Amino acid sequence: MKYEERLQNVTVLGAAGKMGSGILLLTAVEMADLSLQTENKDKTFVLNAVDVSDEALHGLMGYLRVQVRKVAEKKTVALRAMYADRADLIENYHIIDEYIFDVMNIVRPVNSMEVAYNSNIIFEAIKEDPALKVKIFKQINENSKVEPWFFTNTSSIPITELDEKADLNGNVVGFHFYNPPAVQRLVELIRAKNTKDEVNDFALAYAKKLRKIIVPSNDIAGFIGNGHFMRDALHGMLEAEKMVDDFGGYVNSVYAINKVTQDFLVRPMGIFQLIDYVGVEVCSYIMSVMNPNLDNEDLHSTLLDIMIEQGITGGQYSSGAQKDGFLKYEKGRPVAIWDINSKKYVDIAGFSADVDTKLGALPASMKPWKAVNFSKKKDVSLEAIFTEMNGMDTKAAQIAKVYNKRSNEIGHLLVDSGVAANDADVNTVMLTGFFHAYGPINNYLK
Amino acid sequence: MIPHKKVYMYGGYNTISLGTGRKEFNPKKARPGIEHYLKEAGQGVLKQIGGAKNVDDGVIGNFMAARFNNQANLPGFLPMIDEGLSMKYGTSVEGACGSGGLSLQTGIRNILAGSDVTLSLGMEVQNTVKAIYGADILAGAGWYQKRKAGHAYFFPGQFSDRAGAYFAKYDRERARKGMSMWYHNAILNARLDPTAQEYHNATPNPYETCMAMEPNGRVFVENLNFLDCSKVSDGASGIAICSEEGLKKIGVNKSDAVEVVSFVQSVRDITKDPTDLTELEAIKYAANKALEEAGISVHQLATAEVHDCFSIAGILSVEALGLAKPGEGCDYVYEGNTARDGVMPINTSGGLIGWGHPTGGTGVHQAVTIWQQLTKTAGDYQVNIPGDRPYGMTINMGGDDVTISAIVYKRG
Numbered sequence: 111m112k113y114e115e116r117l118q119n120v121t122v123l124g125a126a127g128k129m130g131s132g133i134l135l136l137t138a139v140e141m142a143d144l145s146l147q148t149e150n151k152d153k154t155f156v157l158n159a160v161d162v163s164d165e166a167l168h169g170l171m172g173y174l175r176v177q178v179r180k181v182a183e184k185k186t187v188a189l190r191a192m193y194a195d196r197a198d199l200i201e202n203y204h205i206i207d208e209y210i211f212d213v214m215n216i217v218r219p220v221n222s223m224e225v226a227y228n229s230n231i232i233f234e235a236i237k238e239d240p241a242l243k244v245k246i247f248k249q250i251n252e253n254s255k256v257e258p259w260f261f262t263n264t265s266s267i268p269i270t271e272l273d274e275k276a277d278l279n280g281n282v283v284g285f286h287f288y289n290p291p292a293v294q295r296l297v298e299l300i301r302a303k304n305t306k307d308e309v310n311d312f313a314l315a316y317a318k319k320l321r322k323i324i325v326p327s328n329d330i331a332g333f334i335g336n337g338h339f340m341r342d343a344l345h346g347m348l349e350a351e352k353m354v355d356d357f358g359g360y361v362n363s364v365y366a367i368n369k370v371t372q373d374f375l376v377r378p379m380g381i382f383q384l385i386d387y388v389g390v391e392v393c394s395y396i397m398s399v400m401n402p403n404l405d406n407e408d409l410h411s412t413l414l415d416i417m418i419e420q421g422i423t424g425g426q427y428s429s430g431a432q433k434d435g436f437l438k439y440e441k442g443r444p445v446a447i448w449d450i451n452s453k454k455y456v457d458i459a460g461f462s463a464d465v466d467t468k469l470g471a472l473p474a475s476m477k478p479w480k481a482v483n484f485s486k487k488k489d490v491s492l493e494a495i496f497t498e499m500n501g502m503d504t505k506a507a508q509i510a511k512v513y514n515k516r517s518n519e520i521g522h523l524l525v526d527s528g529v530a531a532n533d534a535d536v537n538t539v540m541l542t543g544f545f546h547a548y549g550p551i552n553n554y555l556k
Numbered sequence: 557m558i559p560h561k562k563v564y565m566y567g568g569y570n571t572i573s574l575g576t577g578r579k580e581f582n583p584k585k586a587r588p589g590i591e592h593y594l595k596e597a598g599q600g601v602l603k604q605i606g607g608a609k610n611v612d613d614g615v616i617g618n619f620m621a622a623r624f625n626n627q628a629n630l631p632g633f634l635p636m637i638d639e640g641l642s643m644k645y646g647t648s649v650e651g652a653c654g655s656g657g658l659s660l661q662t663g664i665r666n667i668l669a670g671s672d673v674t675l676s677l678g679m680e681v682q683n684t685v686k687a688i689y690g691a692d693i694l695a696g697a698g699w700y701q702k703r704k705a706g707h708a709y710f711f712p713g714q715f716s717d718r719a720g721a722y723f724a725k726y727d728r729e730r731a732r733k734g735m736s737m738w739y740h741n742a743i744l745n746a747r748l749d750p751t752a753q754e755y756h757n758a759t760p761n762p763y764e765t766c767m768a769m770e771p772n773g774r775v776f777v778e779n780l781n782f783l784d785c786s787k788v789s790d791g792a793s794g795i796a797i798c799s800e801e802g803l804k805k806i807g808v809n810k811s812d813a814v815e816v817v818s819f820v821q822s823v824r825d826i827t828k829d830p831t832d833l834t835e836l837e838a839i840k841y842a843a844n845k846a847l848e849e850a851g852i853s854v855h856q857l858a859t860a861e862v863h864d865c866f867s868i869a870g871i872l873s874v875e876a877l878g879l880a881k882p883g884e885g886c887d888y889v890y891e892g893n894t895a896r897d898g899v900m901p902i903n904t905s906g907g908l909i910g911w912g913h914p915t916g917g918t919g920v921h922q923a924v925t926i927w928q929q930l931t932k933t934a935g936d937y938q939v940n941i942p943g944d945r946p947y948g949m950t951i952n953m954g955g956d957d958v959t960i961s962a963i964v965y966k967r968g
Binding site: 186187197200203 | 686688695704707708709774775
């Protein structure tokens with residue numbers, strides 16, 4: 111079956127979710143572009159958007175319309191060529207409107223899974239629950255009228271486990287987009303032990319058409335991205351718990367670690383904000399999926415357990431706005447920190463000056479992440495910042511050095527344990543998937 | 557034409573040219589509409605001429621308010637500017653980006669027909685739609701039958717083809733240097749005029765920046781980069797056009813006004829492609845006719861305002877004026893001749909690329925700049941006006957060398 115034939119009938123499971131909606135958008139656009147090629151004009155392309163919630167599917171179609179318009183506006187030059195034979199489409203807006211219709215016309219929003227029985231490709235972006243995934247894969251595979259290929263967006267579950275438990279016979283591959291899929295260029299590609307070559311080849315071709323950066327990861331729970339992030343987050347939480355007395359209280363300590371990891375390590379957000387962004391509950395869940403597969407390591411956070419018990423979950427609203435977690439947000443900016451002892455948010459403004467003094471000043475050469483990361487002279491800036499920090503002995507510099515050392519260790523661990531093929535792959539994932547300004551495997555801080 | 561009686565211009569006023577580049581521009585926030593710009597420019601002129609009671613009639617140049625702003629019947633806005641214009645003669649004129657020039661031409665004709673003071677305005681508010689849809693609207697300046705085969709960015713596409721033909725016939729490298737220097741001069745001049753769209757532009761070396769930006773046909777057009785193009789602008793300009801009696805009525809000395817020495821308006825068939833892409837045939841005709849009727853050579857101009865909707869149009873205008881031979885306009889510009897301290901300062905307040913290009917307003921803005929320069933009231937962007945070269949000129953173009961206004965001025 112040729113590439114475009116295989117893409118004639120596709121299903122996205124969990125299509126209205128944060129990841130699913132992005133995967134749906136990218137796939138719908140790719141399918142529409144194929145359908146507009148002269149040789150495909152008599153073929154029908156179908157993309158089932160499956161989700162349990164009708165309400166969410168309703169929202170999904172609105173999201174899709176807005177996003178496809180953006181896509182069309184960016185590639186109008188190419189679209190004019192694609193619609194050159196349509197004498198009725200003259201102005202850009204005619205062409206853009208037609209393209210939006212052509213993309214939307216491929217998508218079938220539906221809340222039952224049976225439609226997937228006709229699909230050649232199943233993109234799965236449902237809850238990170240191994241048993242649920244296995245159950246659904248099995249059901250589709252057994253009832254399918256074709257031999258479907260499964261592309262799972264799991265960020266932590268070993269693909270081999272899914273393949274074997276669902277009897278997929280190698281027709282499965284890990285295709286892990288980063289959030290949000292339409293923007294983030296990174297995809298981790300994970301082959302199970304028996305993943306067929308043609309499935310893998312198709313995944314590569316599809317990723318190339320979507321202009322994604324592919325990093326292969328070995329099939330070990332958590333892969334590269336979560337392999338680093340979960341351990342890095344655990345380190346951050348343990349550090350915060352350890353330093354409660356140093357900073358005069360729990361919230362002070364959380365604030366301090368979050369600040370060091372953002373400002374002193376030149377990252378896009380502090381570690382606690384990142385946990386909130388991914389979701390407190392999601393992080394805990396991913397750790398629990400990864401942990402049984404790890405030797406000599408206990409990837410578990412009691413602090414996350416306490417947060418969940420206290421009903422503080424983080425994550426995002428369907429609008430994309432940040433829910434409160436370790437931090438409380440106003441207009442996207444942290445303003446308070448959840449105190450697990452008093453079970454209340456405590457305003458940052460009340461104690462930040464005191465903690466800032468204890469942490470010590472930023473290096474004089476310091477620039478915010480945004481200024482560094484998008485600069486052509488990024489390496490020069492980072493060199494200057496960290497050289498200066500190496501000579502500093504403030505509390506913040508000490509924490510940053512230990513933090514970077516741990517990040518470094520995690521990077522090497524991922525290579526040594528065979529998750530990543532090499533140092534460069536680890537760094538690429540963190541640079542492109544997490545927007546770090548520099549990879550974990552670095553020589554900046556001593 | 558040579559006016560059969562004296563015609564003067566006085567009291568020019570420009571709003572800011574609002575769009576990307578101005579610090580106060582935020583595409584996500586609501587912006588002033590056409591009412592605001594017409595009022596500000598109109599009242600800005602009226603204040604200088606003793607109010608609306610002195611005005612006999614008004615004319616508004618505008619290209620596409622009907623699509624950018626869903627508004628036609630623009631003469632109805634004249635009394636909104638000042639109720640003193642209520643029930644007076646008013647009209648609006650359209651000739652694409654040459655609409656402002658038509659507003660001037662109409663005003664001059666009003667005076668020759670017996671009026672004493674005409675309020676001439678030009679206005680466009682274009683940031684109401686994204687550039688990709690604005691391109692559709694602006695494509696109306698071309699022949700609609702050609703739209704289907706045209707580029708997504710229709711007019712950049714047309715002038716990219718002109719640049720491509722120029723590159724092929726002469727020399728791409730020399731042409732790019734000249735075009736980049738054109739951008740450089742536009743930015744340097746705009747930085748001197750607080751109303752200019754590029755007033756806040758702080759690029760250290762605009763020439764180098766433009767040279768370094770290779771045109772990319774995949775995302776834009778083949779032979780022009782973004783800096784070769786004038787931007788999307790909201791703005792309006794106004795000026796009073798007066799008879800000798802009119803000047804007396806408003807109490808202004810001739811020496812504070814400019815006199816219209818000759819005025820030419822000519823059109824080329826919009827349904828026909830240009831004979832030679834490397835020549836602006838209609839501009840060449842109108843500009844030379846205006847100079848001839850004024851009885852002067854181009855070298856007697858102290859300064860000129862030309863229609864640089866694209867840098868290549870600036871270069872071709874220099875050639876059409878006879879300042880350089882065909883294929884050498886790029887060198888003429890590159891060598892600094894059109895810079896503010898050059899032998900022939902052109903577009904001294906930034907032109908369309910530097911000051912901005914609110915399409916229907918541009919022609920009037922050009923007249924305001926020439927009035928300021930010749931009466932030495934241009935402030936920071938004043939250039940030297942040599943005593944033996946007391947003339948100025950404006951050339952305004954609608955479409956791809958289609959609707960042209962050329963006017964020669966001297967101090968009154």
